[in-house]
Amino acid sequence: xxxxxxxxxxxxxxxxxxxxxxxxxxxxxxxxxxxxxxxxxxxxxxxxxxxxxxxxxxxxxxxxxxxxxxxxxxxxxxxxxxxxxxxxxxxxxxxxxxxxxxxxxxxxxxxxxxxxxxxxxxxxxxxxxxxxxxxxxxxxxxxxxxxxxxxxxxxxxxxxxxxxxxxxxxxxxxxxxxxxxxxxxxxxxxxxxxxxxxxxxxxxxxxxxxxxxxxxxxxxxxxxxxxxxxxxxxxxxxxxxxxxxxxxxxxxxxxxxxxxxxxxxxxxxxxxxxxxxxxxxxxxxxxxxxxxxxxxxxxxxxxxxxxxxxxxxxxxxxxxxxxxxxxxxxxxxxxxxxxxxxxxxxxxxxxxxxxxxxxxxxxxxxxxxxxxxxxxxxxxxxxxxxxxxxxxxxxxxxxxxxxxxxxxxxxxxxxxxxxxxxxxxxxxxxxxxxxxxxxxxxxxxxxxxxxxxxxxxxxxxxxxxxxxxxxxxxxxxxxxxxxxxxxxxxxxxxxxxx
Amino acid sequence: xxxxxxxxxxxxxxxxxxxxxxxxxxxxxxxxxxxxxxxxxxxxxxxxxxxxxxxxxxxxxxxxxxxxxxxxxxxxxxxxxxxxxxxxxxxxxxxxxxxxxxxxxxxxxxxxxxxxxxxxxxxxxxxxxxxxxxxxxxxxxxxx
Numbered sequence: 001x002x003x004x005x006x007x008x009x010x011x012x013x014x015x016x017x018x019x020x021x022x023x024x025x026x027x028x029x030x031x032x033x034x035x036x037x038x039x040x041x042x043x044x045x046x047x048x049x050x051x052x053x054x055x056x057x058x059x060x061x062x063x064x065x066x067x068x069x070x071x072x073x074x075x076x077x078x079x080x081x082x083x084x085x086x087x088x089x090x091x092x093x094x095x096x097x098x099x100x101x102x103x104x105x106x107x108x109x110x111x112x113x114x115x116x117x118x119x120x121x122x123x124x125x126x127x128x129x130x131x132x133x134x135x136x137x138x139x140x141x142x143x144x145x146x147x148x149x150x151x152x153x154x155x156x157x158x159x160x161x162x163x164x165x166x167x168x169x170x171x172x173x174x175x176x177x178x179x180x181x182x183x184x185x186x187x188x189x190x191x192x193x194x195x196x197x198x199x200x201x202x203x204x205x206x207x208x209x210x211x212x213x214x215x216x217x218x219x220x221x222x223x224x225x226x227x228x229x230x231x232x233x234x235x236x237x238x239x240x241x242x243x244x245x246x247x248x249x250x251x252x253x254x255x256x257x258x259x260x261x262x263x264x265x266x267x268x269x270x271x272x273x274x275x276x277x278x279x280x281x282x283x284x285x286x287x288x289x290x291x292x293x294x295x296x297x298x299x300x301x302x303x304x305x306x307x308x309x310x311x312x313x314x315x316x317x318x319x320x321x322x323x324x325x326x327x328x329x330x331x332x333x334x335x336x337x338x339x340x341x342x343x344x345x346x347x348x349x350x351x352x353x354x355x356x357x358x359x360x361x362x363x364x365x366x367x368x369x370x371x372x373x374x375x376x377x378x379x380x381x382x383x384x385x386x387x388x389x390x391x392x393x394x395x396x397x398x399x400x401x402x403x404x405x406x407x408x409x410x411x412x413x414x415x416x417x418x419x420x421x422x423x424x425x426x427x428x429x430x431x432x433x434x435x436x437x438x439x440x441x442x443x444x445x446x447x448x449x450x451x452x453x454x455x456x457x458x459x460x461x462x463x464x465x466x467x468x469x470x471x472x473x474x475x476x477x478x479x480x481x482x483x484x485x486x487x488x489x490x491x492x493x494x495x496x497x498x
Numbered sequence: 499x500x501x502x503x504x505x506x507x508x509x510x511x512x513x514x515x516x517x518x519x520x521x522x523x524x525x526x527x528x529x530x531x532x533x534x535x536x537x538x539x540x541x542x543x544x545x546x547x548x549x550x551x552x553x554x555x556x557x558x559x560x561x562x563x564x565x566x567x568x569x570x571x572x573x574x575x576x577x578x579x580x581x582x583x584x585x586x587x588x589x590x591x592x593x594x595x596x597x598x599x600x601x602x603x604x605x606x607x608x609x610x611x612x613x614x615x616x617x618x619x620x621x622x623x624x625x626x627x628x629x630x631x632x633x634x635x636x637x638x639x640x641x642x
Contacts, residue, residue: 007592011579018575021568070591 006066006079009050009089010128013096016043017121024114037104040117044100044124048093051086058086059479063493065134073134073494074198080134080494083479087331088131088260090476091338095252096124098342098455103245105451106349110243116156122149123249127257134494136184136269137194139261143180143225146254147173154242165234165241172234176224183217190214197494200269200487215272218265226258228316229286232309236293239305244349244358247301251308252342256334259315268487273322280320284414287313291421295428300348300358303429304341307384310418311337317415318399319484321406327484329398331477336383336391336466343459344380347373350448350456351433360429365438369445372453374434376460381426383463386419391463394470501554510552517545521623528615529608535618542619543626555634564631567624574621581610581617 020036027035057064058081066079081089100120107116126146133139151173155166188194190210191202203211220231227235239247266272266279290310297303315337318330350373351366352358367374383390386397396419403412448456466473483490501507524531525538550558582593590596593610600607 004586004592007586011583011592015576015579015583018572018579021572022576025565025569066591068592070594 004066005050005054006064006081006132007068009047009054009093009132010079010125012043012047012050013121013125013128016040017118017125020118020121021114024117034104036113036117040121041097041100041104043121044093044097047124047128048097051089051093054081054086055090058083061479063490065494074193074195077133077135077138078195078494079132080197080490081132082490082493083481083483084260084263084331085131085483087335087477087480088256089128091256091335092124092127092131092253095249095256095338095342096127098458099245099249099252099346102248102346102349102452102455105449106245106353107243110157112156116153119149119153119156120246120249122146123153123254127253130257130261134196135194136187136196136199136265139196140177140180140184143261144177146257147177147225150238150246150250150254153246154238156243156246157241159241162241165237169234169238172224172231176221176231179217179221179224183214183221186214186217195494196264196269197491200271201491201495203270211270215266215270215275218270219262219275219278222258222262222265223282226255226262226312227309228282228312229289229309232286232290235309236302236305239308239345240299240301244301244345244352247305248342248345248349251304251345252338255308255312255341256338259312259319259334262316263319263484267484268490271487276320276322278320280317280408280411283313283316283318283320284411285313286310286316287418288414288421291418291425295421295425297425298360300351300360300363300429300433301345303360303425304344304348307344307422307425308337308341310422311341311384313418314396314399314415317411318395318402321399321402321408321411323402323406324481324485325398325405326402328474328477328481329395329402331480331484332398332470332473333392333395335473335477336395336463339459339462339466340380340383340390340392343376343456343463344384346452346456346459347377347380350452353452354445354448355442360432362439363433363442364436365434366442366445367434368438369442370434370447373448373456374430376456377430377434379460379463381423381430383467385423385426387423389464389467391466391470391473394467394473501557502552507552510548514545514549517548518542521545521619525615525619526605526612528619529611530603530605535615536622538615539619539622540626542623543630546623546627547630550630550634555631562627564628564635567627567631570620570624571628574617574619574624577617577620578614581613585610 023039024036054064064081068077107113123146126142126149129142130139133142151166151170154169155163187199190206191199193199193202224231239250266275287310290306290313294303294306294310297306315330315334318326318333348358383392386392400412400415521538521541524533524541525535528534546562585594585596586592588596595609597609599609
């Protein structure tokens, strides 16, 4: 079965998503409590095991190629997994598992949970598909699966605000997918292939001027998906309006998948290491504007959304520098960002669960009520601001050094200043939520329930572990970095040296 | 929704079996003729929607309820995935056609393709009906 692991990783959540309505109906008929929740958790755990089973082979330097229907690439659709794919799949499966455990209690007051778990599993299936596929059109289809489920989940609570955010997200994001589709169409017109490896090989022989338009379309379309400034306007609304569990999944996993697609398309497909400097510049703008906007926010979830935009800027900066250290730092930061951003959104959700609002003007002094949650928030805030000994410091340090080594000290200075800004807005959030005067009606707020606390704690432990032992994290991202820089290996593995 | 006049009702009653049969024909001959699961499923859904418009939602729900449509949709989706997984169990790649291929042009031929079309047909028919129900219920303003 191990040789079928790539396809099982996509099928498992897809199968479970179709099964979920039936399980919901059966559990209501038979009166079994929480059958959906346990089933969903079992599925994502199995999913994680499937992804983990691919680790030894891929970290051993192998590229796993799985041919759907037994058709040879470039004719058939295939899944190709190298270090980069696997890193993303690992993040998706891990974050998916933790958010699912978190949803168990967090979503218990909502109705329509059949739909929630179905859509959740569909998003996981879509993300896994984007992460593992070796076919550019497949990538587009899985992106659509992921995004369309996301629109529905943003509007899940059916308030006016969330429906507005969902429609905005849908319109902007559809524009992005149309750009990607148009880019794919142009590429197909140019060389007549949809397989990423085959395209990459054939595009080498096409004149560069013909490739510029599809490349621009891809960068713009994917830029909308990962909310690069100035294409970010949908993201704060969507994250604020979505249930916190969903926002945690989006910020941890969906953003990662978007960046993966960007790296895969720009570096492997187009081999365009030259436009890395453009990505780095975009990253700089994104991190500065994201941090400045975050400073001005009064809602915790909105602040976290802007901070997420800002962190994506760091990843783009690292990856855009194009050096070994830069790409390693960028991917390590991507990994770390998934950890602490998910954790912070979960904490925001815990506050909403207990207090009912994430508006920082109405909160205060919660330190006395939720000491553990407050401590975890401090861990997350320090990690994201790049304070040692947490994981954010390790990856940001690598990006700073990479900036200087690449002869761009200005980039490093801007990144450093943004880090200070990050610390500033998180101190502001900490001060207005957990410190200060406590409003009278908040005096009997209880601590976060344990099932919700567990995933947050696990992520906090990871923050410390990767901060104290950064080498461990670097070992995890090194195969991914090698995969980014070795597109020839990917191509020859998929096409069998043809 | 109240339904329409007796003329519309009579014509719908006469047309319904033929429309439904035509949809089923398109689905089942998906591997032989133009068409297949998606268009066939749409035609089947359209035949039920026609009943729904002529007789009103209460009568239509006695034929296919929301719950039944929901279950059917899941079954359609599951059928496709199960067929794919079946190939894995037979020791070949996902969705690889391992069933006997039969003779070209026969109804029972082409391995797993007719079964796949059947799954798609069920899924599409139930899905479109569900969308229609959901929009109607949104205006009715009560549960789901």
